[in-house]
Amino acid sequence: MTTEVDAALDRSYVQLDKVTHTYGRGERQVRALDETDLRIDKGDFIALVGPSGCGKSTILKLVTGLMEASTGYVFVAGREVGAEPVRVGMAFQNPTLLPWLNLRDNVMLPLKIVPPFRQDYRAKRKTEFRDRIEALLTQVGLAGFGDKYPWQLSGGMLQRASLCRALIHEPQLLMLDEPFGALDQFTREELWAIMQELWMTHRPTVLLVTHDLKEAAYLANRICVMAARPGRIIDDSVVPFARPRTVAMSYDPEFVSLTQHLRELIVSARTTVEAQS
Numbered sequence: 001m002t003t004e005v006d007a008a009l010d011r012s013y014v015q016l017d018k019v020t021h022t023y024g025r026g027e028r029q030v031r032a033l034d035e036t037d038l039r040i041d042k043g044d045f046i047a048l049v050g051p052s053g054c055g056k057s058t059i060l061k062l063v064t065g066l067m068e069a070s071t072g073y074v075f076v077a078g079r080e081v082g083a084e085p086v087r088v089g090m091a092f093q094n095p096t097l098l099p100w101l102n103l104r105d106n107v108m109l110p111l112k113i114v115p116p117f118r119q120d121y122r123a124k125r126k127t128e129f130r131d132r133i134e135a136l137l138t139q140v141g142l143a144g145f146g147d148k149y150p151w152q153l154s155g156g157m158l159q160r161a162s163l164c165r166a167l168i169h170e171p172q173l174l175m176l177d178e179p180f181g182a183l184d185q186f187t188r189e190e191l192w193a194i195m196q197e198l199w200m201t202h203r204p205t206v207l208l209v210t211h212d213l214k215e216a217a218y219l220a221n222r223i224c225v226m227a228a229r230p231g232r233i234i235d236d237s238v239v240p241f242a243r244p245r246t247v248a249m250s251y252d253p254e255f256v257s258l259t260q261h262l263r264e265l266i267v268s269a270r271t272t273v274e275a276q277s
Ligand SMILES: Nc1ncnc2c1ncn2[C@@H]1O[C@H](COP(=O)(O)OP(=O)(O)OP(=O)(O)O)[C@@H](O)[C@H]1O
Pocket: 023, 024, 030, 031, 032, 050, 051, 052, 053, 054, 055, 056, 057, 058, 059, 231
């Protein structure tokens, strides 16, 4: 590794260095990610946007170590992914709570599974963990719902619980793959406010994949626009708006012009792909 890379690692919490990923072999090969560099500072909030199939989820999988890069290097906290477990929290479009557990026990799951909490959970810290869960449930507006089962709750409530579960073990990295995609607009906007508050209080490093440009501009500090065939980052913009952001701000001219700019980039990337095929 060069000194240049070492210096960059001092600053970046997540770093993709000339990373590519190809699925399959031979004629069935799909070049999901062309040579990609990406740096994310500790505690930053990055959104990945782009057309379907441009490699957004592939980047999430590479950063969490669910998959290995075909070429290049992925570093988290200064170490190559896979060298040492990194505490990651995840939330997806489907909240995937276990139906036979109540909300509190669903949120508690990572504490029972992820080391070093697993040992502490068995030994002595059950009460402390319970307090932490109640505090998180309160922060997302679910105080008093700990005893309810998933089937007793709305989609928005389930997604709030899923955010609590993603954060309960104080992850260094939070990966969000379209977590609000299945919610109606009003519930989604409520969840943006909750997500923003959770990020501002816990400050995990967040990588959010979304198709919703307004959501990206509301939540993220930086937005990376991707194009497909092959997947690559074509734009990396800083979001300059002060926090806490509000839905009302999304009607401000600068906010609208940012989302329009992102939209134009994506439309033009899609048009190029269609012209090639
Ligand atoms: N397991 C797999 N095997 C083969 N090809 C795959 C696999 N997973 C993804 N791909 C392909 O790799 C490319 C990138 O996929 P990826 O899921 O990362 O895109 P995405 O931007 O997250 O898409 P979407 O927005 O639709 O979720 C796509 O062309 C996809 O079809």
